Amino acid sequence: MKNKRYLEIFIPGILVIGLASIIITQTLKIKNTATTNRVTKENIQEEKGGNISLKVIKENSRVIVQVAPVGKTINLRAFALKMSMETKGGMPKVGTQDLTTREIPNHTSWSFPIKKLETNNVGFTLSLSGFTVGDPLSLDKPVSLVIINLPSGTPEDLSIKSVMVDNDSTRFIGNSSEIIPYQLGW
Amino acid sequence: MGKITLLFRQQGITTSPTSGIAEQLNTYITLKSNEGVTYKIEGIKPAVGSSGIWTASFSQDSQGRFIPAGTYDILIKGVSHLQKKFTSIQISNNQQNKIDKSTNTKDELKAGDTNNDNSITIEDISTVLKFYTDFKVPVNKNDLTMIQSDINKDGFITIDDVALVALNWSDFVVKGDE
Numbered sequence A: 001m002k003n004k005r006y007l008e009i010f011i012p013g014i015l016v017i018g019l020a021s022i023i024i025t026q027t028l029k030i031k032n033t034a035t036t037n038r039v040t041k042e043n044i045q046e047e048k049g050g051n052i053s054l055k056v057i058k059e060n061s062r063v064i065v066q067v068a069p070v071g072k073t074i075n076l077r078a079f080a081l082k083m084s085m086e087t088k089g090g091m092p093k094v095g096t097q098d099l100t101t102r103e104i105p106n107h108t109s110w111s112f113p114i115k116k117l118e119t120n121n122v123g124f125t126l127s128l129s130g131f132t133v134g135d136p137l138s139l140d141k142p143v144s145l146v147i148i149n150l151p152s153g154t155p156e157d158l159s160i161k162s163v164m165v166d167n168d169s170t171r172f173i174g175n176s177s178e179i180i181p182y183q184l185g186w
Numbered sequence B: 001m002g003k004i005t006l007l008f009r010q011q012g013i014t015t016s017p018t019s020g021i022a023e024q025l026n027t028y029i030t031l032k033s034n035e036g037v038t039y040k041i042e043g044i045k046p047a048v049g050s051s052g053i054w055t056a057s058f059s060q061d062s063q064g065r066f067i068p069a070g071t072y073d074i075l076i077k078g079v080s081h082l083q084k085k086f087t088s089i090q091i092s093n094n095q096q097n098k099i100d101k102s103t104n105t106k107d108e109l110k111a112g113d114t115n116n117d118n119s120i121t122i123e124d125i126s127t128v129l130k131f132y133t134d135f136k137v138p139v140n141k142n143d144l145t146m147i148q149s150d151i152n153k154d155g156f157i158t159i160d161d162v163a164l165v166a167l168n169w170s171d172f173v174v175k176g177d178e
Helices: A002-037 B122-131 B144-149 B159-167
Strands: A044-049 A052-059 A062-069 A074-076 A078-086 A110-119 A123-132 A137-139 A143-149 A159-165 A183-185 B003-009 B027-033 B038-044 B053-058 B070-077 B084-091 B096-100 B111-113
Touching: A052 A159, A062 A078, A062 A137, A078 B159, A123 A143, A123 B159, B003 B070, B027 B053, B038 B053, B084 B096, B111 B159, B122 B144, B122 B159
Parallel strands: B003 B096
Antiparallel strands: A044 A052, A052 A062, A062 A143, A074 A137, A078 A123, A078 A159, A110 A123, A159 A183, B003 B053, B027 B038, B027 B070, B070 B084
């Protein structure tokens, strides 16, 4: 009887403590992510076209260009994109050494025939295309195609002028080409 | 003798080729009979529909020989595409022989042979990359190598052509059917 009374108090107690610790851990994790990335809705540009969405994230001293599947897994074999970002002036020089494409899974099997970064005083234009031979990249979650590490002194007002994914791009070449033409501009 | 009409597809070509390029797309068709006789139809220019279906009609070979009834292996070679063999095709006399290979995607001629040697190698990849210097490079219609590098025949060298030439390159040498 004494044992049963002991269990009636002890088990709910354990459950309450466990639940509380999960909530605290998750809250801290969310807060940490938000603090680290400082990503706000204003600096994420996203557009969906067909089965893919393109997202450009300005995050502290980096600009990340991401693609993500919409609804179903897609096979990414090639891509081509052109993006311009601009400020009101005072843009330091950005070069290809500030680009990284290493976030693409199986990065070593990709080639990038066009990889250009052109800077002037007000901004920069990135031109990038890539393709892979053999198995395409199976895209079932967001993937960063390129990250631009902004040099120190980049003005805070850097914003996206335009993003263009190669017109009529067959990024998913297969037996039935899924053609998703779209152009973004802000 | 009967008339033979062949319908087929070439990988990556989903519309009619651009004007000025279409006229330069020679297709080579070979019929090998069970008796060991070979008939070659060289440099035929099939009609291409708006959905990318190629239609070649003929009743005799390039030497003027009529193709008799029988069972044949038919090989088709396109510009920028590997040769594809269709086996045991029956040809009858005195009637239309419509052979439709356009409905099943596994019957498509595989893309990627830009130098017309019936194989895909690193040479084909590098040829396309040589012309891919910007996102959308117009094809010079007087440059046959450039026309062959425009794999989807849309009149431009784009990332589509780069992806198409790489699509079937799974070994050092990927050969078409013989």
